[in-house]
Amino acid sequence: MGNNEFVSTPQTPVNKVIDGADPDSKALVPMTPVNVDALAVVPVNPKPKRNELSQRRTRRPFSVAEVEALVAAVEELGTGRWRDVKLGAFENADHRTYVDLKDKWKTLVHTASIAPQQRRGEPVPQELLDRVLSAHSYWSMHQSKQHGKHPVEPIKPVDRPDEIVRA
DNA sequence: ATTAGGG
DNA sequence: CCCTAAT
Structure with a gap:
């Protein structure tokens, strides 16, 4: 529009x-x-900006289930296609915008980097946090160049993040 | 409308 | 979560 x-x-x-x-x-x-x-x-209609009057959205802590969905989506789409992550894993979650998902990923990466004692809210399974760090480093290297018009790429196995290295 | 980062 | 410069 x-x-x-x-x-x-x-x-x-x-x-x-x-x-x-x-x-x-x-x-x-x-x-x-x-x-x-x-x-x-x-x-x-210069720009429906949000003045100090409009109330900000009420907080909505991500459930572990949501984190699971987010992590799974990022593992295969990367960190530069939040629109697709939204469509692919939060299609019917009206209160979660792609910006929200991007922000959540940011906090997840941080959460996975601090001591469990300083984390807040319902504890996120360490297994998920491990996947967060794994996918984070993986997509840091494979910086997807151009955002060509992909129809939600058919997941290429070779592009999936490697499992945590634990001998 | 999305992306990407700082606030 | 919000704000917003760049795309």
């Missing part, structure tokens, strides 16, 4: 310019010539 919506006002057939330089002008203040057409089209 286009975010640039405009509204056009009826064109002025005769007076295209309102000139204040009129000798017979009774204007108290000199008026600079102004082109009416320039004001004919004014942008409406």
Whole structure:
């Protein structure tokens, strides 16, 4: 959808310019010539920004099940296609936007890097945190070059993250 | 509309 | 979670 919506006002057939330089002008203040057409089209809906009035979304801690889905999705799609991760694993989770998923991955990588004692909320299974770090390092190297128009790539086995190295 | 990172 | 510069 286009975010640039405009509204056009009826064109002025005769007076295209309102000139204040009129000798017979009774204007108290000199008026600079102004082109009416320039004001004919004014942008409406500048940008539905979020002012300090709008309330921010209520917090919604990710469940372990959600983390599992997120990790699985990133393991095969990488960390540069949150749109696809959203569509592929959170299709019907209206409160989870692809930005939310991207943010969650960021916190997960951090969580996996700190001591269990400083983590908060329902503990995330170490097994998942291991996969997070594994996928994180994996996709750090295989920086997918161009984001060509892929129809949600058919998962290439060779591109999947390696299992945790534990001899 | 998405991506990518800092706030 | 939010904000937003770049794409």
